[in-house]
Amino acid sequence: MNSLIFLALAILMFITMVALAVATVISKDLIKSAILLAGVSLIASFLFVLMRAPDVAMAEASIGSALTAMIMVYAIGRTRRFEEGGEEK
Amino acid sequence: MMERSTIQRSLPALAISILIAGTLFLAFVEIGFGENKVDSEDAVANRYIANGTTETGSSNLVTSVVVNYRGFDTLGEVTVLFLAATGVGAMINLLPEDGKKRSKGPKPSLIMTQGGMLAIPVIALFGTYVFLHGHLSPGGGFQGGVIIATAFLLYLIAKPDAKTSHRTLSLSESLAGLSFIGIGLIGLAVSGIFLDNVIEGFGVLGELVSGGLLPLIYIAIGIKVGSEMSGLVEKMRGDAS
Amino acid sequence: MIAINEIIGMVLMAIGLLFQVLGAFGLIRLPDVYNRLQAATKSITLGAISIAIGVGVAEPTLLPKALIVAFFLLLTNPIISHGIARAAYRSGVPLWKGSVIDQYEKALERSGKGGDPQ
Numbered sequence: 157m158n159s160l161i162f163l164a165l166a167i168l169m170f171i172t173m174v175a176l177a178v179a180t181v182i183s184k185d186l187i188k189s190a191i192l193l194a195g196v197s198l199i200a201s202f203l204f205v206l207m208r209a210p211d212v213a214m215a216e217a218s219i220g221s222a223l224t225a226m227i228m229v230y231a232i233g234r235t236r237r238f239e240e241g242g243e244e245k
Numbered sequence: 246m247m248e249r250s251t252i253q254r255s256l257p258a259l260a261i262s263i264l265i266a267g268t269l270f271l272a273f274v275e276i277g278f279g280e281n282k283v284d285s286e287d288a289v290a291n292r293y294i295a296n297g298t299t300e301t302g303s304s305n306l307v308t309s310v311v312v313n314y315r316g317f318d319t320l321g322e323v324t325v326l327f328l329a330a331t332g333v334g335a336m337i338n339l340l341p342e343d344g345k346k347r348s349k350g351p352k353p354s355l356i357m358t359q360g361g362m363l364a365i366p367v368i369a370l371f372g373t374y375v376f377l378h379g380h381l382s383p384g385g386g387f388q389g390g391v392i393i394a395t396a397f398l399l400y401l402i403a404k405p406d407a408k409t410s411h412r413t414l415s416l417s418e419s420l421a422g423l424s425f426i427g428i429g430l431i432g433l434a435v436s437g438i439f440l441d442n443v444i445e446g447f448g449v450l451g452e453l454v455s456g457g458l459l460p461l462i463y464i465a466i467g468i469k470v471g472s473e474m475s476g477l478v479e480k481m482r483g484d485a486s
Numbered sequence: 487m488i489a490i491n492e493i494i495g496m497v498l499m500a501i502g503l504l505f506q507v508l509g510a511f512g513l514i515r516l517p518d519v520y521n522r523l524q525a526a527t528k529s530i531t532l533g534a535i536s537i538a539i540g541v542g543v544a545e546p547t548l549l550p551k552a553l554i555v556a557f558f559l560l561l562t563n564p565i566i567s568h569g570i571a572r573a574a575y576r577s578g579v580p581l582w583k584g585s586v587i588d589q590y591e592k593a594l595e596r597s598g599k600g601g602d603p604q
Contacts, residue, residue, distance in 0.1 A: 210383035211307045214375070218391040223474060226398055230481040351576055353569075360565035367558065 166206050173199045184239045186232050194225035302447025302456040303380035311385065312462050316440035320425065323469060327422070330477045337480055353403060361403025368396040376467030380456040386463040390470025397475040401482055414476040421469035428462055495544025502536030505529050518582035519574045527567035534559050 173196055180192040197220025204213035293310060301309035311319055353361075375382075376389025400407065432441030440462070448455030512525025535556045542552030575590060 211305075211385065211388065214384050214388040215391065218388060218395055222395045222398065223391060223478070227478065227481050230478075354572060356565060356568050357572075360561065360568075364558075364562055364565075367561075 162206060166203060169199050169203050169206075173203070186237055186239065187229060190225050190228040190232065193228070194221040197221040197224065298450060301442060301459060302450060303459050304451050305380055305382060305385075307383075308380045308385055308456075308459060308463070312379075312459050312466075313440070313442055316429070316462070319466070320429070320440075323422065323425065323466060326470065326473060327418075330473045333477055334480045353405065358403045361399050365396050365400055365403070368399065369393055372396060372467075372471065376463050377460065378453070379463040379467075380459045381451065381453070386466025387470050389463075389467040390472075391474055393467070393471035394474030394478060397471075398478050401478065405482075409479050411476060411479060414472045414479065418469050418472040418476065421465045421467075421472070425462060425465040425469065428458055428465065431458070491546065492544045495540045495542075498536050498540030498543060502533040502538075502540060505533030505536065509533060517584070519579050520571055521582060523567050523571050527564055531559060531563045534563075 176192050176196045176199065180189050180196065183189045183192065197216055200220065201213040201217040204210070204216055293306060293314065297306045297309045298304055301313040303309040303313070372389045372392030372395075374389075375384035375392055376386045379385030379389070401409070429440040432443050433439045435441070435443040442457040442459065444457035447457045454460075506529070509525045509529030512529060513522050516522045516525055538552045538556040538559070542549035542556075581588060
């Protein structure tokens with residue numbers, strides 16, 4: 157019963173993760189992409205906890221969803237925010 | 246016309262992708278994913294699980310593998326991280342200043358600043374806890390160091406005008422890296438093995454002061470990663486004034 | 487026979503879950519960023535704290551950790567929401583057309599252009 161709930165949770169998280177990753181790629185607004193990528197990392201760290209790998213989960217949560225997102229936002233601040241054709245009117 | 250050029254451009258990319266996918270498939274088809282590799286007799290994981298705690302004095306097996314059995318690889322990993330941070334710094338310094346000043350946003354409000362100042366010590370304490378208890382609980386130098394860098398990031402968000410000393414960061418980073426190699430050389434001098442855990446007995450398993458040299462190595466890694474990542478964030482932010 | 491602290495813990499967790507669901511519902515239903523932040527802050531902070539304390543009551547060995555988690559949520563969640571709301575307002579996210587009052591704009595005008603009302 158318990159393992160079944162875990163399996164269902166893991167599959168749900170996996171589907172969400174894939175959806176977020178696809179949204180990251182197709183989004184034209186790069187800041188939105190950075191935030192979605194942070195979401196991917198957050199769900200990945202939940203999955204690592206479910207798979208009994210708390211060490212990796214800790215690294216993934218702090219690197220993936222805090223540092224990477226912020227470094228990307230700083231990098232976008234130094235370049236352009238929108239990809240080609242994504243500029244708001 | 247537009248359609249055709251897009252297709253022409255994407256055909257080589259598609260071919261390369263299929264080539265890479267095929268190569269990867271050929272490389273990984275031999276590995277049985279989902280196979281239980283631990284239960285076979287000669288698996289190295291069995292040896293770690295059976296002897297890890299007695300041989301290294303650490304109750305966290307991941308730490309005993311990362312810092313003791315594969316300690317030399319960890320030195321390489323730290324070096325890779327250092328090179329990456331240096332590369333980012335060099336690239337930012339090479340970028341030509343485009344003349345126009347980047348628009349500075351409004352200053353953070355009082356709530357943001359004071360709330361950040363309340364949260365930063367808690368986060369930094371948690372990071373220190375994580376790398377001090379690397380041999381007892383999940384976590385370790387890398388994770389703790391990155392959590393400390395997150396606290397530094399929050400400081401830069403709460404006080405964007407704050408003066409930060411890049412020299413101090415790189416000094417602590419170099420000292421931590423040197424002490425990592427120094428601990429490795431102690432092992433080399435005493436027993437002839439680099440990064441050997443030379444302290445007898447390791448203390449009582451599960452206590453804070455145990456595990457011989459493992460906590461010291463993890464403290465060095467934690468300080469190094471923390472100051473490295475903080476330096477990276479500080480460089481990415483650019484000039485405050 | 488279920489112990490009394492477990493029952494209290496379950497009730498707290500159920501309350502927390504209810505507030506979490508209401509908060510998620512508000513995120514979908516409410517019209518603009520600022521209204522959604524109301525749901526995301528108040529409802530979800532209360533829900534998360536209630537769940538954390540419920541876990542601590544049901545399992546007394548986890549109580550100190552649960553209290554620390556609850557305190558940290560109470561500290562960070564409102565601050566972050568304040569930051570998001572402020573950043574959204576400063577970068578020009580419009581209010582919902584049915585909004586009746588905008589006190590932050592008045593405060594900005596009173597303190598001069600670009601100044602920070604505090």
